[in-house]
Amino acid sequence: MRVKICGITQVQQGQAIAELGATALGFICVERSPRYINSQQIQEIIRVIPTNIDLIGVFANPSLTKIKGVLQVAQLTAIQLHGDETPEFCAQVKQLWPHLEIIKAFRIKTVGSLENIPQYVEAIDTLLLDAYDPQQLGGTGKTLNWDILATFKPDRPWFLAGGLNPNNILQALDNLAPDGIDLSSGVERSPGDKEIGKVAQLFTKLNQVHSKNKY
Numbered sequence: 119m120r121v122k123i124c125g126i127t128q129v130q131q132g133q134a135i136a137e138l139g140a141t142a143l144g145f146i147c148v149e150r151s152p153r154y155i156n157s158q159q160i161q162e163i164i165r166v167i168p169t170n171i172d173l174i175g176v177f178a179n180p181s182l183t184k185i186k187g188v189l190q191v192a193q194l195t196a197i198q199l200h201g202d203e204t205p206e207f208c209a210q211v212k213q214l215w216p217h218l219e220i221i222k223a224f225r226i227k228t229v230g231s232l233e234n235i236p237q238y239v240e241a242i243d244t245l246l247l248d249a250y251d252p253q254q255l256g257g258t259g260k261t262l263n264w265d266i267l268a269t270f271k272p273d274r275p276w277f278l279a280g281g282l283n284p285n286n287i288l289q290a291l292d293n294l295a296p297d298g299i300d301l302s303s304g305v306e307r308s309p310g311d312k313e314i315g316k317v318a319q320l321f322t323k324l325n326q327v328h329s330k331n332k333y
């Protein structure tokens with residue numbers, strides 16, 4: 119299972135989190151987020167990360183020029199679109215950067231929030247399901263209603279996000295079988311400052327599932 123730790127802002131924390139077992143690191147390219155870092159800062163972190171780790175730039179309603187500017191400096195392997203991007207916009211991004219993984223995030227409020235997803239699957243590689251918040255786009259620490267996802271079987275691999283932490287991760291994986299999990303505020307001291315002890319606790323929990331052959 120893929121494990122993405124999002125909102126990395128510091129070189130040493132990125133390195134430590136990759137060593138603990140994260141398969142993907144996320145970098146917030148959304149300027150109004152407290153976890154925002156610029157493309158030079160992202161590249162400083164990427165420089166010391168092993169090449170088998172996925173490096174995901176998180177954008178919300180970006181222009182193509184904005185994405186291009188970041189990609190010119192930071193060697194990302196994936197683009198996460200976390201705003202209200204249309205399927206057509208996602209397809210444009212995929213066409214321009216076919217070698218990158220395109221992840222489309224959906225903020226799930228009700229079962230109706232899942233209805234739009236089929237329109238996107240042709241244009242993207244991976245889905246990410248996050249909690250809805252009226253004020254913030256992501257990194258909210260809110261858990262989405264997992265019952266809504268009980269019968270969710272999309273045509274693309276998917277990440278479960280939203281309020282996951284070392285205390286609730288096993289319950290989440292008992293209820294659902296995502297292809298990956300994504301955590302941010304559940305493993306940090308304050309926005310953008312990851313708590314390595316909490317990340318270690320997360321992997322201890324995940325290894326318990328692994329030893330029962332469930333992950």
Ligand SMILES: O=C(O)c1ccccc1NCC(=O)[C@H](O)[C@H](O)COP(=O)(O)O
Nearest residue numbers: 124151255256257258259280281302303
């Ligand atoms: O994390 C942010 O600050 C953020 C800001 C704007 C758009 C997206 C953002 N985060 C996206 C993520 O992928 C987070 O990991 C995801 O929302 C889960 O966060 P959390 O509930 O804190 O685990």
